Amino acid sequence: MTTATTGRTTPIGVVGTAHTRVEGREKVTGAARYAGEIPFADLAHGWLVLSTVARGRITAVDTEPVLAMPGVRAVLHHGNAPRVETQYMGMMGPPDPTSTVFQTDRVPHLGWPVALVVAETSEQAREAAESLVVHYEVEPHDTGFAGDRPEAHTVDGIMPGVTEKGDLAAELAASAHVVDAEYTTPEEHHSMMEPHAATARWDGGRLELIDSNQGTTWVQNELAQMFSLDPGAVRVRSEHIGGGFGSKGLRAHQVAAVMAATTLQRPVRVVMTRRQMFSLTGYRSPTSQRVRLGADADGRLRALEHRSVSQTSTVHTFVEPSAGVPRIMYDAAAHHTANLVVPLDVPTPTFMRAPGEAPGSFALESALDELAEKTGLDPIELRVRNEPDRGPVSGLPFSTRNLVGCFREGARRFGWADRDPRPGVRRDGRWLLGTGVAGASFHSGAGPSTALATAEPDGTFTVRIAAADIGTGARTALTLIAADALEVPVDRVRVRIGDSDFGPAMLAGGSMGTRSWAWAINAAGRELRERLALGTGIPPEGITVRSDTTAALGTLAQKERHSFGAQFAEVAVDPATGEVRVRRMLGIFAAGRIVNPLTARNQLVGGMIWGISMALHEEAVRDRATGGLYGADLAGYHVATHADVPHVEADWIEDDDPDDPVGIKGVGEVGIVGAAAAIANAVRHATGVRHRHLPIRPDRVLGAQDAGAPDA
Template sequence: MTTATTGNATAVRAVGTAHARVEGLAKVTGAARYAGEIPFAELAHGWLVLSTVARGRISAVESGPVRAMPGVLTVLHHGNAPRVDADYTGMLGRPDPIVEIFQHDRVPFVGWPVALVVAETSEQAREAAEALVVQYDVEPHDAAFAADHPGAYVPENPAGMETGKGDLAAELAASAVVVDAEYTTPEEHHSSMEPHAATARWDNGRLEVVDSNQGSMWVAEELAKLFSLDPASVRVRSEHVGGAFGSKGLRPHQVLAVMATTLLHRPVRVVMTRRQMFSLVGHRSPTAQRVRLGADADGRLRALDHQALSRTSTVHEFVEQSASVGRTLYDAAAHHTANRVVRLDVPTPTWMRAPGEAPGSFALESALDELAEQCGIDPIELRARNEPEAGPVSGLPFASRNLLACFQEGARRFGWADRDPRPGVRRDGRWLLGTGTASAQFLARAVPSTAAVTAEPDGTFTVRITAADVGTGARTALTLIAADALEVEPERVRVRIADSDFGPAMIAGGSMGTRSWAWAVTAAVRELREHLVPGGAVPPQGITARSDTAAAIGALAQKERHSYGAQFAEVAVDLTTGEVRVRRMLGIFAAGRIVNPLTARSQFLGGMVWGLSMALHEEAVRDRTSGAQVGADLAGYHIAAHADVPLIEADWVDDPDEDDPVGIKGIGEIGTVGSAAAIANAVWHATGVRHRHLPIRPDRVLLAGAGRETVGERDAGHRR
């Protein structure tokens, strides 16, 4: 560790040095309790019943026989459930109508909640739920996503769905080289290790919910609005979370736990099964993307056009903004992007790690690789020639932009200079070998938050902030940040998080959590130090200072702020079996101030594994006839396993932002961006065949190796 001196005091600098998670021992020994494990006296258990039809109305819920089964306490459905009011705007806009649960008899997709059975034990609840008979009046449905779907439209809200400058047709016509290709990505699911779970109870007139979420204040505020409660009468806690990735906000299980506890006057727990999570907590929409690039013979872009289509449900609009990724990466005289969407009878998609950027970077960075191939230019050199001086769409200056530094360091460590650019020439026995690269970027933002820091009489300090540690190491990072701001050892700092009573704070999402929380914590520490007298005694109740960063954060809006990265991959492809193996990956990132190298590297690696899984494995298939997902479990939905993950390295370059008081940019999502494209580009380099449709399955490799188009190319956005 290094030391830093402030006045006459010398303190150990904690930020920037590796620290094990402060809650690590509790997690590995099982002492850490998750939302579905915490004991409550007189606890009852709820089990969800989901629709088996894709569209229609509920004609009957035959609950009589079920209510007579052992242990059953009640059966909630649209005919007897308490009323809620979802006519409000929350932290992230209008809520998904799925939280207006049991308010009507409509069924908009397979897996829509139609009943909740509550019983003394979870086993009794499950048995009764599986015995419940629900009758439907079925209506025709449309669950088929296609690139040419006639219902596609450009959403009016939110803003920024479509941008444009310059004459696209003219610049394409004047280009020496043009790439015009379609790319598709399938439906994908979060699949967090810990299922969604919530326990609700009333305690002295106050609603308490123990939950697994990405923001306890977020969930508390929405529950208060939904049930027309005084916000001060709702408390939500979520101390430990086993993964979230965008899915753990307000969902049906919290709402139903509150309904049931209100009716039964005892604690009620609702835990989703793995199969239920596939329809109730959101997913990443499939995408169909068209990218057109026009360039001079030397590879300098004249035209960039990225059109992306995703799907949403018929009850709520969510747009996977895949076309937005190029708005800050590359400039062109004509620069057009548009995100379109089509409404189908399917569950509503939601944010999923690197929303928009993950599928969008696959399309754009694959197209850049195709352009490099046609121009005969090295892919890294092509990106260097198209480095913008300011935001290509916004025109704003960059606060810091070290993308090329990432490529330079990555190329050195990966051995890129020794690469033979010709495809299909390297072999290792039966394997064809190839290497690929791609850019990564993710927006760096901060959201107003509050925090409180207390100087305790025993010489320790307590930080209270409604942060959420969803497995990222946020609790540890905030400990280090607070310790440095206080100029004390981390062991003297205790960070308490994930309690809505601690006040408003940013959720864990959008790679904004740690940055927003760190700002609030350091501001509170500055305020506290104004009240501390060197050598003075602290009263028994302690001394507390509180911060609110709302006024300060607005000053950062005048520049483009992003994290950047360079992804590298080497693959081996067997054209006889169609097998693709990733042999090594390297990611070099420019992501601002790295608080804890140990957990930061873990986040980068996890994101890169996610991209590997996206490139080769993940594909949720929806049956057009029934509207249901095929294989809605971790047996049918394939993700990368240990045997699929090779040597992966992640590191970073220095990336200061002189205007930012905390210097943190966020790292939770950028590791995923570009990694699938790097793998796909490596597969092209190995085989000479371009795969524009994910995942790169063995059957697609075999068909391509036989001299035929891949299945995805032939289908052009249709699932065979």
């Protein structure tokens, strides 16, 4: 049965059943080739040279000694690189000048790309790049982030900078219970397994880029505008990607590779080192967030204020929208939120898994836990009492909102009813034990996408879409969706992705990828099935139909659409060493129809593990003297590893979106949201000390104990 509005088919096939990854064998045997591994004849190698000063101007580049080194073919810099267009509007707004490389002598931060050395081998390129001498006129720099900096300001962009409803001062004054606290989160980095890599070449007057990115359409359009080309003259391929988490868009290495390929008229590959990635591929900005909550005697919110300050570079503005979280989660008579930003001499931040929601949920859900203590209410009951029936800011109805169901099911499975609310009373030998909970949400949208579905003469089907599988299992999920749309077994369907020649499609980001692509594939599959029903036969070239979902997406604007979740954590804290160990976590989510339970659970659990990292480990620290990071590598930047990860369980409740053709919402981001808050709330329950600043390091645990402070 199919509805007229969305073309939604009653689920009767393979969607919703567990399937291993269709490319799994290729990946584990090494047959899957990544961007830095694909062979090319006559391939040259480029190596980026980054600035060693945090602010200033390039006065000279000593190229002659480097050009005389073995194998070196070119040194590109601001004095000789091809000129590119820097004033245009891309899919994500105007370009970050960090990616429009070698266009100016200005240096706005340490690690700014100042040159590219191209040589016959990667080893020759690296040796020459490390020998290149660049002279600078150095200027004083400022990298000191703080929430009280007077130049912090709002920027209208991804979401409104400020929202205001009601009289905040009056409602706070009339409240029986008030929480007023500042929470901070540090700079964090994506740290995916595969580094950024790209190979550029010209083929018959057409530019081809073999890349690792989250959207071939995105990169194609950016390069076309930057190099003044017709989009059809640019082909971007990105078949296998070893993680992205928001960082793999248009970056300096792709543009530098294109410049070098244009200059030398041969293929050029540029691969970033891990240290270079810490300067050039974005990061999650540190935040300073003030949350004020006012509630009546029964725990119902009268006032809610969430003010978040993040940092950006001096050359491009990116706002970490942490104060957007309460605009969906909780309502109050006075409801004020603001996202502000401070420009500093630092690299530009970017999207990172659950941008805004991850740090914002730490602050808001910690504050809710503090309010629960003040009111004497169970933390879950407090949240249930403040469950809104419409969007607190938008006023729109929710497509579905099963957050309370997540809390109820999670509480049952976690054993929440047996919890003693008193802090610091449970022990296991030397360990203090505690449990915590937090809510989660993430926007569920969709972007316009096209798909091609072909019936082959041999009875199989090929589906082509410019999707990106960044490790999420998207290729497998789309195969299941295509099989159901075509009403054929999975083994008769082959899905090809990662090629801009397949037509425009949504990028992999914002938990919108699979939903957007599924909509297009579902439409193409249904139309092809109807064509085949006419019984005209299949010619040797097959029968192909093309879908375009642009017009169909209008229905999504009429409601608030979000995935929701409830995060539960149990921790053990050693008061003698300050060590915090997460013993178990449970996440229950309402995230639409689950296409492939195997890979969806993988995504949710992965997000929760990242929450352990966020709560206890991850922290990039800047040296104010140099403007750079201490330990800009995976030895100095700590993430949760096997020994840090206990039993982590993720599950979901029924939550189909009735307006989506497949019922999808999205699981990529919501798994991390609220996880750090649940852990921090559990540490409070274990020790009696509230930690408002992440990560909760052993020294902070010990310092708070030594000071006898209830808050740290």
